[in-house]
Amino acid sequence: MSEIGxxxxxxxxxxxxxxxxxxxxxxxKRNRSFVKSAENGLIAIFLLLLFAGGSLIYELITLNFSxxxxxxxxxxxxxxxxxxxxxxxxxxxxxxxxxxxxxxxTAVVVIxxxxxxxxxxxxxxxxxxxxSLFFLFLITYVENPFEKLDFIPNEGRGLNPILQNGYMAxxxxxxxIGYVGISIPxxxxxxxxxxxxxxxxxxxxxxxWALFAWTFLxxxxxxxxxxxxxxxxxxxxxAWDPVENAAFMPWLAGTAFLHSIMxxxxxxxxxxxxxxxxxxxxxxTIFGTFLTRSGIVxxxxxxxxxxxxxLFLGFIAFILLFSFSIFTxxxxxxESKEKFDSLLSRESAFVFNNLLFLAAAFTxxxxxxxxxxxxxxxxxxxxxxxxxxxxxxxPIGLVLILLMGVGPLISWRKASPNNLKKNFLIPAIFGIATxxxxxxxxxxxxxAVATFSICAFVTSTIFIEFFRGVKVRSxxxxxxxxxxxxxxxKNRRRYGGYIIHLGVVLxxxxxxxxxxxxxxxxxxxxKGDSFDLGRYTxxxxxxxxxxxxxxxxxVATLALFDGNKNLGNMTPEKNIYKYxxxxxxxxxxxVALRSTIRDDLYLIxxxxxxxxxxxxxxxxxxxxxxIWGGGIFILLGAxxxxxxxxxxxxxxxxxxxxxxxxxxxx
Amino acid sequence: MKGKYKIIIAILVVxxxxxxxxxxxxxxxxxxxxxxDELITKVPEVYNDKVRVSGTVVTGSIDNNIDxxxxxxxxxxxxxxxxxxxxxxxxxxxxxxxxxxEGTLNEQNIFKADxxxxxxxxxxxxxxxxxxxxxxxxxxxKG
Numbered sequence: 001m002s003e004i005g006x007x008x009x010x011x012x013x014x015x016x017x018x019x020x021x022x023x024x025x026x027x028x029k030r031n032r033s034f035v036k037s038a039e040n041g042l043i044a045i046f047l048l049l050l051f052a053g054g055s056l057i058y059e060l061i062t063l064n065f066s067x068x069x070x071x072x073x074x075x076x077x078x079x080x081x082x083x084x085x086x087x088x089x090x091x092x093x094x095x096x097x098x099x100x101x102x103x104x105x106t107a108v109v110v111i112x113x114x115x116x117x118x119x120x121x122x123x124x125x126x127x128x129x130x131x132s133l134f135f136l137f138l139i140t141y142v143e144n145p146f147e148k149l150d151f152i153p154n155e156g157r158g159l160n161p162i163l164q165n166g167y168m169a170x171x172x173x174x175x176x177i178g179y180v181g182i183s184i185p186x187x188x189x190x191x192x193x194x195x196x197x198x199x200x201x202x203x204x205x206x207x208x209w210a211l212f213a214w215t216f217l218x219x220x221x222x223x224x225x226x227x228x229x230x231x232x233x234x235x236x237x238x239a240w241d242p243v244e245n246a247a248f249m250p251w252l253a254g255t256a257f258l259h260s261i262m263x264x265x266x267x268x269x270x271x272x273x274x275x276x277x278x279x280x281x282x283x284x285t286i287f288g289t290f291l292t293r294s295g296i297v298x299x300x301x302x303x304x305x306x307x308x309x310x311l312f313l314g315f316i317a318f319i320l321l322f323s324f325s326i327f328t329x330x331x332x333x334x335e336s337k338e339k340f341d342s343l344l345s346r347e348s349a350f351v352f353n354n355l356l357f358l359a360a361a362f363t364x365x366x367x368x369x370x371x372x373x374x375x376x377x378x379x380x381x382x383x384x385x386x387x388x389x390x391x392x393x394x395p396i397g398l399v400l401i402l403l404m405g406v407g408p409l410i411s412w413r414k415a416s417p418n419n420l421k422k423n424f425l426i427p428a429i430f431g432i433a434t435x436x437x438x439x440x441x442x443x444x445x446x447x448a449v450a451t452f453s454i455c456a457f458v459t460s461t462i463f464i465e466f467f468r469g470v471k472v473r474s475x476x477x478x479x480x481x482x483x484x485x486x487x488x489x490k491n492r493r494r495y496g497g498y499i500i501h502l503g504v505v506l507x508x509x510x511x512x513x514x515x516x517x518x519x520x521x522x523x524x525x526x527k528g529d530s531f532d533l534g535r536y537t538x539x540x541x542x543x544x545x546x547x548x549x550x551x552x553x554x555v556a557t558l559a560l561f562d563g564n565k566n567l568g569n570m571t572p573e574k575n576i577y578k579y580x581x582x583x584x585x586x587x588x589x590x591v592a593l594r595s596t597i598r599d600d601l602y603l604i605x606x607x608x609x610x611x612x613x614x615x616x617x618x619x620x621x622x623x624x625x626x627i628w629g630g631g632i633f634i635l636l637g638a639x640x641x642x643x644x645x646x647x648x649x650x651x652x653x654x655x656x657x658x659x660x661x662x663x664x665x666x
Numbered sequence: 667m668k669g670k671y672k673i674i675i676a677i678l679v680v681x682x683x684x685x686x687x688x689x690x691x692x693x694x695x696x697x698x699x700x701x702x703d704e705l706i707t708k709v710p711e712v713y714n715d716k717v718r719v720s721g722t723v724v725t726g727s728i729d730n731n732i733d734x735x736x737x738x739x740x741x742x743x744x745x746x747x748x749x750x751x752x753x754x755x756x757x758x759x760x761x762x763x764x765x766x767x768e769g770t771l772n773e774q775n776i777f778k779a780d781x782x783x784x785x786x787x788x789x790x791x792x793x794x795x796x797x798x799x800x801x802x803x804x805x806x807x808k809g
Binding site: 162235339342343348359366380381382384388389524608 | 670672673676677680681683684687688690691692694695696697698699700718730731732733754755756757758760768781
C-alpha cells in the first residue's frame with residue numbers, strides 16, 4: 001500500500017506543476033482546453049491524495065512498522081480510532097492531511113466555477129496550485145510520510161498519551177480545515193490582483209469560504225481550549241502559549257476581514273484594505289504553521305520539529321513579496337466609491353472594528369516573537385508572559401465587544417440623534433443597570449463589572465433586533481414562531497451574524513467569570529478529612545491504586561456534598577503509563593470535573609503517599625461551560641449564515657448569463 | 667471632509683492608546699530569559715530579580731513532598747541550580763527533561779520558582795530510538 005501512497009504524492013506534485021503552467025498559459029492564450037486540462041489536473045490531485053491518505057491510514061491501522069511514520073506514531077496497544085488519528089499526530093502526516101484538505105477544497109472550487117469567469121478563475125486555480133506545490137514538495141522530498149526504515153522495529157514509539165483524547169483527535173483536523181480554508185479567499189484575492197478584475201466579484205464568490213474557514217478556526221480554537229482544560233490538568237484553558245497564539249492570530253485577522261468585506265459589498269469602500277487584510281490573514285496561517293513546526297519559539301506543547309523551518313520562511317517571503325508587489329502594481333486601479341461622512345456612522349464602526357482586531361493580532365504577534373526580537377536587538381532574551389497578553393488584549397477586547405453592540409445598529413453615513421436614541425437608549429439602560437446591580441451585589445472587580453455591563457448592552461441590542469423584526473412580521477398576521485423563522489431565513493447573513501455575536505457574548509462572560517472569580521484551594525488530606533470550596537464540601541475517602549495493561553493508576557475518591565445533599569463521588573487520578581515508547585510523557589493527570597451551568601468543580605490529584613494521604617488541588621471555575629455553549633452558538637450562527645437559501649440559488653442561476661454578457665462586451 | 671478628520675483623530679487616539687498598552691504591558695511584565703551560566707555570572711545583582719531560567723533536571727534530584735513543595739536541581743551540564751517550587755507540576759516534568767522555571771534567586775542561591783514548565787527532551791523525531799532490536803520495553807514498575 002505504501003507504494004501507492006508514494007507514487008500518488010509524487011504524481012500529485014508533478015500534476016500541480018502541470019496545472020499551474022497550463023492555467024496560466026491557458027488564460028493568457030485564451031485556450032479553453034488548456035484551462036480545462038489544468039482543472040482536471042487539480043481534481044486528479046485530490047483523488048490521488050485521497051489514495052495517499054487512504055494508504056497511509058491503512059498502514060497505520062495494520063501497524064506496518066517498516067514505515068518510519070507508522071513506527072514513530074503508533075504502537076500495538078493503540079486503539080483503532082487513535083491509529084487513524086495518528087495521521088495528524090506527526091509532522092509528515094499533518095502535512096499530507098493539509099495537502100488533502102487543500103486539494104479537496106480546490107476541487108470544490110474548480111467544480112463550482114467550471115463555467116464561470118473564464119478569464120478570472122484560472123488565476124484562482126494557479127494560485128491554489130502554487131500553494132499545493134509547496135506542501136506537496138514538502139511531503140514528497142522533505143518529510144515523506146511513506147519513508148521506509150532500513151530495518152523493521154518490533155514495536156512502534158506510540159502515540160503520546162495526552163493526545164489520546166477525543167478532543168485531540170478532532171481539534172487539529174478542525175483547525176487545519178480552518179487554516180487551509182483561508183487559502184481559498186486568498187486565491188480569489190490574488191486572482192483579482194493578477195487579472196486586474198478588482199470589482200467585488202472575487203469577494204462575492206469567496207466570502208462563504210471565508211466564513212467557512214473562520215467557523216472552523218473558531219471551533220478548532222475552542223476544541224483546543226477544551227482539550228487543554230480537560231487533559232493538561234492545570235485548571236485553565238488558555239495560556240497564551242506560542243502554539244495557541246499561532247492559531248489565534250489568523251482568527252483575529254480573519255475576523256477583521258469577514259467584517260470589512262461587508263462594507264465593500266455594501267458601500268464599495270475598503271477595497272485595498274480588504275486585499276491587505278487577506279494577505280495578512282493568509283500570511284498568519286502559514287506563519288502559525290511555521291511557528292509550531294520550526295521550534296523557533298519555545299512552547300510547552302511538544303510538537304515534532306524538523307528542518308522544514310527555513311523552507312517555510314522561504315515560502316512566507318515568497319508570498320509576501322509576490323502579493324505586495326502585485327498589489328503595488330495594481331494600486332492605482334482600485335476605485336473607492338464613497339467617503340466618510342461622520343465619526344458616528346456604521347462605516348466608522350467598521351473602521352474601528354478592523355483597527356482593533358488587527359491591533360490585537362499585532363500585539364499577540366509582537367508578544368509571541370518578543371524573545372526573538374529582543375535577542376536580535378539587545379542580545380538579551382526577554383520574554384513577555386500571559387500578564388502582557390492580558391493587559392493589552394483585555395481593553396482591546398472590551399472596546400470590540402462594545403462595538404459589537406453598536407456596529408450592527410448605527411446608521412450608515414451619519415447617525416442622527418434620533419437613530420441613536422431609537423437603537424441604543426434601551427440597551428444602554430440595560431447595560432448601566434446591570435453595572436449598578438453588580439455593584440450593589442458587592443462585586444468590586446472593575447473589569448468584571450465593565451465586561452458584564454457591556455455584555456448586557458450588546459445582548460439587549462441583539463434581542464431588540466429580533467423582537468422588532470418579529471413584531472413587524474406578526475402585525476402582518478404571522479404567528480410569532482413563523483415570523484421568527486421567516487425573519488431569520490429571509491436575511492440569513494444578518495441574523496446568523498447576530499447569533500454568532502450572542503455566542504461571543506457567552507464566551508466573553510465565561511472567560512471573565514472564570515478568570516476573575518476563580519477560587520482554589522490546595523489541601524493535604526488523610527482519610528476522613530474534609531474541606532469546603534464555595535458551596536461544596538468534599539470528604540476524602542482515600543486513595544487506591546490499580547493496574548492494567550496500559551498503566552498504573554492512583555485514584556483518590558472524594559465524596560461531594562452540596563449542603564447535606566450527596567452528589568456522588570469525584571475521582572481524580574494520576575496515571576503512569578507503563579509503555580515507555582513515547583518518551584515525552586508517561587505520566588498523566590486525569591482530573592475529576594463536575595460541570596454545571598453555574599460553575600465547574602475541578603479536582604487535581606497532585607500527589608499521594610503510601611500511607612494513604614493525598615494532596616489535592618481543587619478549583620471552582622465559575623461559568624466555564626458558557627464558553628463551550630458560546631461555541632455552539634457560533635457554529636449555529638455560522639450555519640444559518642452559510643446555509644444555501646432561496647436567494648442564493650437564484651443568484652447562482654444568474655451567474656452564467658451575467659458573465660456571458662460581460663465576456664462579449666469586453 | 668470634517669468627518670474624515672474626526673476619524674483620523676479618533677484613529678490616532680486609538681493607536682496611541684494601544685501603543686501605550688503594549689509599552690506598559692512589556693514594561694511591567696517582561697522577564698529576562700537566562701541560561702544557567704548567565705544566571706550564575708550575574709550573581710549577586712540578579713538576586714531578587716524576576717528571571718526565567720531553563721536547564722535539564724538532574725536525574726534523581728526530584729524531591730516531591732506531599733505538602734506540595736517540590737525541590738529539584740537543574741543543570742546546563744556544568745553548573746547546578748537548586749530550585750524550590752510550589753504549584754502545579756506539569757505531567758511531562760521528570761528526570762532529565764528540560765525544565766523552565768520563573769522566579770527569583772535568593773541569597774542562599776536557591777531559586778524560588780513560581781512557574782514551572784517542562785519541555786520534552788527529544789527535538790527530532792529520531793529513528794535511533796527505534797533501532798533497539800526489541801523495540802520498546804515496558805517500563806519497570808515505579809516505586
